[in-house]
Amino acid sequence: QKEVEQDPGPLSVPEGAIVSLNCTYSNSAFQYFMWYRQYSRKGPELLMYTYSSGNKEDGRFTAQVDKSSKYISLFIRDSQPSDSATYLCATGKTSYDKVIFGPGTSLSVIP
Amino acid sequence: DAGVIQSPRHEVTEMGQEVTLRCKPISGHNSLFWYRQTMMRGLELLIYFNNNVPIDDSGMPEDRFSAKMPNASFSTLKIQPSEPRDSAVYFCASSPREVLGRNEQFFGPGTRLTVL
Numbered sequence: 001q002k003e004v005e006q007d008p009g010p011l012s013v014p015e016g017a018i019v020s021l022n023c024t025y026s027n028s029a030f031q032y033f034m035w036y037r038q039y040s041r042k043g044p045e046l047l048m049y050t051y052s053s054g055n056k057e058d059g060r061f062t063a064q065v066d067k068s069s070k071y072i073s074l075f076i077r078d079s080q081p082s083d084s085a086t087y088l089c090a091t092g093k094t095s096y097d098k099v100i101f102g103p104g105t106s107l108s109v110i111p
Numbered sequence: 112d113a114g115v116i117q118s119p120r121h122e123v124t125e126m127g128q129e130v131t132l133r134c135k136p137i138s139g140h141n142s143l144f145w146y147r148q149t150m151m152r153g154l155e156l157l158i159y160f161n162n163n164v165p166i167d168d169s170g171m172p173e174d175r176f177s178a179k180m181p182n183a184s185f186s187t188l189k190i191q192p193s194e195p196r197d198s199a200v201y202f203c204a205s206s207p208r209e210v211l212g213r214n215e216q217f218f219g220p221g222t223r224l225t226v227l
Contacts, residue, residue, distance in 0.1 A: 043115075043202050043218030044154070088154060098144070098167060099216070103153035 006089055006102035015111050019076040023089035023102045030091040033065045035074045038086045079109045115219035117203050123225045129191040132222045136205030144204040145188050193226045
């Protein structure tokens, strides 16, 4: 079993839709949870960062962590064509060592 | 700030040749990571350094792969001899490694390696 699993998609939605992206992880020792966004032919960039369980909101983006079920979610409201990218969830035990990345979900937002 | 710098951006080589990928991390960052990304396997951590010291190289696939960080501003990933299955995008990332900080990893633009 991989440490972090994610539906690879691709996911295609119309502009303005609410997008839900999800990951599961296997190690209960993971405490830090991140979402990275990767545009085509670019390196990943950090989008959201959360510690332990709960929600975090940043503009149109909301990250949700449920440690009891080892489930991570990213919600995008009012999706835009510029949100078209691959979204990778990532997690780690501490804030300053290696993180484990999921395989990524490819998202296309159609105008 | 120039961000993480990687060179070359593209490399095409023949099987059996030596390949050297280079990375300059963001000044002041104490951690450096080498990743490989393919469609089949996603983003895989190969090795990471803290304060120029290799901490975890369990992701290095074979002895053909080696990485060095001779100083805080430079790292190399070498593949010798290269094989077609090494074809991938190789990313370098750096992080400030602050105990109480969020320690975002900043990725470089990647090196797209093709081994014929």
